[in-house]
Amino acid sequence: MPTATDAQSEPYEIGVGDTVSVHVWRNPELSQTIVVRPDGNISMPLTGDVIAEGKRPEELASEIRVALSELVRSPEVTVMVVNPASKEYRNRVRITGQVEAPQSVAFQPGMTVLDLVLLAGGLTDFAADGRATLNRQVDGEYKTFGLDLGELISEGNMDFNHVLQPGDVISVPRKQIFRGEL
Structure with a gap:
């Protein structure tokens, strides 16, 4: 029988139904709070759909930063999970x-x-x-x-x-x- 691990120490993965806040520094028009759709995506201005489900917040921020870098000079992106609704079921x-x-x-x-x-x-x-x-x-x-x-x-x-x-x-x-x- 495997031993129990401390579930709190594992990195949080975004899930369907979670609400994430995407902040793009110095670009308030691109910053928004979004609910992860049932298909696991979020929709962002300029980037369109981005897969969020199964990613850590910093991974999602990095992916959005790369997508925006083609249109915005040196974007600084932060993603925070503000309502971890999917955690309730997991x-x-x-x-x-x-x-x-x-x-x-x-x-x-x-x-x-x-x-x-x-x-x-x-x-x-x-x-x-x-x-x-x-x-x-x-x-x-x-x-x-x-x-x-x-x-x-x-x-x-x-x-x-x-x-x-x-x-x-x-x-x-x-x-x-x-x-x-x-």
Whole structure:
């Protein structure tokens, strides 16, 4: 199981729905506050559409500076994220399946598997607690890690009480009941 990283230390990437303020020094007519469109672009005077999604603010500023340099002498561009709306969805943790109340909640540093299970009201009687999984994005792709929630909740085995990261999803499958079992 990978260890948790401090999500606050990672550089912010602009996302759809974020509001960015683009300031072009000594060119107030080119400065504006813009919402990133669903296609990931912003529209700027003189440059047209510029892809903003997935870029750090300084990367976007550099790209706008290069585009404007063909029309404006030595443009100085600053980009600030003034409303990080996309972060609300990226920085969530989720629990699905056989819990009393499946949840998607805002990530809080230090949040653990047990915290999320308790927020979801605990497991249902039909939960296959030994087959639960934690799905986490690692190096751009989702990895699945086994969780024994029965050991964690009933036995207090903290080996399964992992610290969560933004984007984590806990899945609790249903028990398989075979005919003839009572």
